[in-house]
Amino acid sequence: MPEPLVPLVLRSQAKLERLLKRGVDFRAELQFYTFWPEGLATLLQAGYEADGSTMWSALESGSYAAVKLLHHTGNLDPEQCINMLASCPDSDARGIVIQELAERQKKLWGIAMTHLPPETVLQLKVRPDTLLGYKAAQVRALLEENGIETGDVGWRQGRLIYEAARLNLELADQFWDIGFRDVDDMDDQGMTALMKLRTSLDYYTSAPHDILGMAAWLIGKGADTGLCPMTYDFSALHFLGAALGSSMASRIHSKSRLPSSYDAVVHSIILNDSHDSCCCHCSAGGCTPLVAFLRGLDTNRDIHYIKEKAIAFMADMFASLSSKSPETFERKVVPQVLRYITFRALGLTDTCAHPKSEDWQIPEFPPFDPEEAREIHEEERDSIQELECLVRDFVSDYQRLSLPFETFLREHWCVRMHEVLSKKKTLSEEEKNQIREIGVVLESESEDCSDSEAEDCLYKC
Numbered sequence: 001m002p003e004p005l006v007p008l009v010l011r012s013q014a015k016l017e018r019l020l021k022r023g024v025d026f027r028a029e030l031q032f033y034t035f036w037p038e039g040l041a042t043l044l045q046a047g048y049e050a051d052g053s054t055m056w057s058a059l060e061s062g063s064y065a066a067v068k069l070l071h072h073t074g075n076l077d078p079e080q081c082i083n084m085l086a087s088c089p090d091s092d093a094r095g096i097v098i099q100e101l102a103e104r105q106k107k108l109w110g111i112a113m114t115h116l117p118p119e120t121v122l123q124l125k126v127r128p129d130t131l132l133g134y135k136a137a138q139v140r141a142l143l144e145e146n147g148i149e150t151g152d153v154g155w156r157q158g159r160l161i162y163e164a165a166r167l168n169l170e171l172a173d174q175f176w177d178i179g180f181r182d183v184d185d186m187d188d189q190g191m192t193a194l195m196k197l198r199t200s201l202d203y204y205t206s207a208p209h210d211i212l213g214m215a216a217w218l219i220g221k222g223a224d225t226g227l228c229p230m231t232y233d234f235s236a237l238h239f240l241g242a243a244l245g246s247s248m249a250s251r252i253h254s255k256s257r258l259p260s261s262y263d264a265v266v267h268s269i270i271l272n273d274s275h276d277s278c279c280c281h282c283s284a285g286g287c288t289p290l291v292a293f294l295r296g297l298d299t300n301r302d303i304h305y306i307k308e309k310a311i312a313f314m315a316d317m318f319a320s321l322s323s324k325s326p327e328t329f330e331r332k333v334v335p336q337v338l339r340y341i342t343f344r345a346l347g348l349t350d351t352c353a354h355p356k357s358e359d360w361q362i363p364e365f366p367p368f369d370p371e372e373a374r375e376i377h378e379e380e381r382d383s384i385q386e387l388e389c390l391v392r393d394f395v396s397d398y399q400r401l402s403l404p405f406e407t408f409l410r411e412h413w414c415v416r417m418h419e420v421l422s423k424k425k426t427l428s429e430e431e432k433n434q435i436r437e438i439g440v441v442l443e444s445e446s447e448d449c450s451d452s453e454a455e456d457c458l459y460k461c
């Protein structure tokens, strides 16, 4: 074992002081002393200087007494430490890093205001009421380009403060209280912290109500739910719906219900009218945040998954609205849900333009080609007609049967879809085409819709 580590292992002040007297060099081992704050204090008093990575190591090892000691050395690198704050349970230790961060951002902005031309400062569009967030890296780069010394302040890479808060509300409060007031701060792709909640999700420790908690916090502080990223028209509420759906689907064993304290956020997701520009029959006229939620629930698996799992998640999500405002629920929610799950159960091709991967990152590929979408719709014309007829029937059956929605889905929708699917199984599309070619009208096509009715209910892109 290297000699400088011996006092640490033995936790011996006497040994440490003896080695110091003998002139043993502790620089390379300093960061390990974060595990033993008393020893670290002795080394700091003896003149050793901690660097940013020593603070990082103290936070990482959960040695918060060491964090507090290192604070006084002034050698703290908040950029390096910020990712660990959300998992740090010691609010004083978090406060030290945040204080340092705030001071550096103030200093950086002070240098920018003093040295950059006023028109350059104006172009940065920094709000006067908030500390620098994501733009700190841009400001630092501008100063360096202009040959202005920034010293240690400012970040090399942009960071969204409230993305770093992840789902930790106490940490979010600390950021807010010290002066980070721009909850709609955006990254280079126009993504805000609210849009990025999905990527803040830790499957093993967070639950749907953690996502709702942080969403409610951000919205309460003024986050704009209608903002969209630069490349496509999917609003923050769409992202939130998707995050909530995914979170529910990933916690399939959880029996906990959504707390009623989040009703307002839940209702804003399921009742929001903003449609994106998708050209796809899974929604009527573009996806809403509700459709994004249904997609997040992973309802694209198959009818068995919908029956066994997804219906219960939906019932949880819709419980409050369907009991408080049954008419609004019937008018705005029921048709969208019936369309989406029927579309999925029929196995139609999804021609939505937004990312379909499960983390909802901004796509690197161009949006779905509208021409290709039209070709697919033409190929699947018969199944799309069938979808339109089924949706129309389901909506009127729901009104007629007056069953609770969950019961309706289990006892009516599932049964009917099983019938439809087992009929379809017996005849492939190719076989159907061969039958039609000889002039026979198939029973399922003549059942409910005349051709002209089916044309009417077809959604046109």
Ligand SMILES: [Zn+2]
Pocket (backbone or CB within 6 Å): 276, 277, 278, 286, 287, 352, 353, 354
């Ligand atoms: Zn869409």
Ligand SMILES: [Zn+2]
Pocket (backbone or CB within 6 Å): 278, 280, 281, 282, 283, 350, 351, 352
């Ligand atoms: Zn779609």
